[in-house]
Amino acid sequence: MSKIQDYLRYNRQMMLPEIGDEGQEKLKKAKVLVIGAGGLGCPILQYIATAGVGTIGIIDFDKIEIHNLHRQILYTENQVGQGKSLTAKKTLELLNPLISVLTFEEKLTSENAAQILQDFDCIVDGSDNFATRYLVNDTCVALGRPLVYGSILKFEGQLAVFNHIGSKNLRDLFPEPPNPKDVPNCNMNGVLGTLPGIIGTMMAHETLKLIMDLPTMKNELILFSTLDWGFKKLKF
Structure with a gap:
């Protein structure tokens, strides 16, 4: 990728003094x-791809279903039944042909997590179950990888950055x-389609800041209610 291509595509964010050429180079690497x-994964993937993150990995074994389409914005109705990972890869490469996408x-699982995660600098968890969240967290701790965490339910979302520069x-x-048995989920309780867009974009934003060594959340949990725009930041 030439510097000219970088500038033509990314100049609006490179104009920010906090980013510039150096920040864009960090994103590319x-x-x-x-x-x-x-x-959550769809807006995360869309925004880190268009921002110029050089190598993006996607792990997902699900197929696209019709009820996904109101919130999973990388997919269309004629792609129902196709695998999410490969379909997302094709869309991201159309959005930005200058990046590499791995699927x-x-x-x-506990058997393959370390092998997959070890090849990446930063992990972003858009999973929808606690078993995966804790597996990802524990693997990041073992490997020394920073983790951007988010979750959603109904009208509410959470956001945190874990295991980054000594953080918890x-x-x-x-x-x-x-x-x-005590955990509600979107399958049973529903979710407004714009909520994962909001929280996923916030997760992408923290990911980009983390990569470029800009200030990120540390030992903080954001609780965000989009029904009444209640916003809390808890220290832990």
Whole structure:
């Protein structure tokens, strides 16, 4: 990628003195793995791709379903039944042909997590279940990788950055996952389609700041209610 191509595509963000040529070069060299290509994963992937993150990994073994389409904005109705990872890859490469997109069409498990995550500088967790969230967190701690975390339900979202420059991790906030029987989810309780767009974009924003060594959240959890725009930042 030439400097001219960089400038033509990214000049509006490179104009920011906090970013410039140096920040854009950091984005180009970065390797980011996104866990899940669903409601949160779609806006995360879209924005880090168009910002110029050089290597993006996607891990998701799900197929696109019709009920995904109101919130999973990388997909269209004629792609129902196709794998999310490969479909997202094709869309991202159309959005930005200057980046590299890697796909992992498999379930993340304790057997393969370290092998997959170790090749990336930063992990972004857009998964929708606590088992995966804790697996990702524990693997990031073991590998020394920063983790951008988010979750959504109904009209509310959460956001945090874990394990970055000595900061705490998910288990420091919630030592153990809750009983699965006690956990509400979008399948049972629903979600307004714009909510994952809002929280996913916030996650992408923190990811880009992290890569470029800009100030990021540290030992903080954002609780964001989009029904009444209630915003809380909790220290832990």
